[in-house]
Amino acid sequence: MAEKSDADAVKGSVGKTYTGTGVLVDDAQPTIAVGVVDDGHLSTRSRFISGCEDFFHGSITCPTCDGTGRVSRDREHELVALIPMSDKRLDPRRTKLYVAISVTLCFMVAGMLVFFLFPRSINIHCSQPTIVPLVAGYNENHTAMYMTLLNMYNVTNENFYQVRLTSVEANILLNQRILASVSNTSSMTVSMRSTELYYVRLNATFNSDLDYIVRYCWNYQDGIFLVQFQAMATFSYFQKLEQMTLITYQYIRCPKHH
Numbered sequence: 001m002a003e004k005s006d007a008d009a010v011k012g013s014v015g016k017t018y019t020g021t022g023v024l025v026d027d028a029q030p031t032i033a034v035g036v037v038d039d040g041h042l043s044t045r046s047r048f049i050s051g052c053e054d055f056f057h058g059s060i061t062c063p064t065c066d067g068t069g070r071v072s073r074d075r076e077h078e079l080v081a082l083i084p085m086s087d088k089r090l091d092p093r094r095t096k097l098y099v100a101i102s103v104t105l106c107f108m109v110a111g112m113l114v115f116f117l118f119p120r121s122i123n124i125h126c127s128q129p130t131i132v133p134l135v136a137g138y139n140e141n142h143t144a145m146y147m148t149l150l151n152m153y154n155v156t157n158e159n160f161y162q163v164r165l166t167s168v169e170a171n172i173l174l175n176q177r178i179l180a181s182v183s184n185t186s187s188m189t190v191s192m193r194s195t196e197l198y199y200v201r202l203n204a205t206f207n208s209d210l211d212y213i214v215r216y217c218w219n220y221q222d223g224i225f226l227v228q229f230q231a232m233a234t235f236s237y238f239q240k241l242e243q244m245t246l247i248t249y250q251y252i253r254c255p256k257h258h
Helices: 001-010 043-055 073-078 095-117 207-221
Strands: 014-017 024-026 059-061 070-072 122-125 134-138 147-155 163-174 177-184 189-190 194-204 224-237 240-253
Touching: 001 122, 043 189, 070 073, 095 194, 122 240, 134 163, 147 189, 147 207, 147 224, 147 240, 163 194, 177 194, 189 194, 194 207
Parallel strands: none
Antiparallel strands: 014 024, 059 070, 122 147, 134 147, 147 194, 163 177, 163 189, 163 224, 224 240
16 A cells, blocks of 8 residues: 555656556556566566557567667658668669760761751753654644643652642743743652652744744744743641742644644
8 A cells, every 4th residue: 555655645746657667657558667576576578469469469670779769650651761871772883974975976966957847959951852742733824823732740759858839831932922831830759869750741832923934834844943841849747848940941843744
């Protein structure tokens, strides 16, 4: 009864009690401390082990406390690791090598883009020196001559990307007089580094002050005469339009008549 009175006397106002063994115990928490009773035996060892198991249930060892602390499993994914500045893992390794490789790759990609996308020439030319009329005829008085001509153009694309020929406007002139005019809107795609053929059909009429050409062809069925061809081609690539004009002088063979 004396021991019990002494324990009651030292109980604090905050709910903590000093046991007879000199151990501070919180009345609101489970007692897990080891105490020694008067007879000298470790009578609370079993209660200490079971109390530890209950207290640490559902927790893991704190990875940053050298094994001296515990943290709840629910907050395991909220842990933040602090690495000291002297840690070698923070020292940059092969930084100059990586920077040099990156700069070299950037220059290589930029050089390749400039090489392949740099605009090169688009050429149009005519390699047909003499044109034979597809259809030809004379009027009853032999004072006018009509013919249908087919001119052939070679379109060369020197670029490393395809271009599109959208239209061609062509004229036939003789002595500054326009004999035929046509606007051909038939488009054609020219692949990179290639040459394609483009045909333009024109209907020409020779009469009035050009009746000497009519008489010449009527008298010399195998004769030829020189005219001027003008062609203005429109190309499209990368949403950009480019026009090119070609002027050639070609022969026209006189048609035969019966």
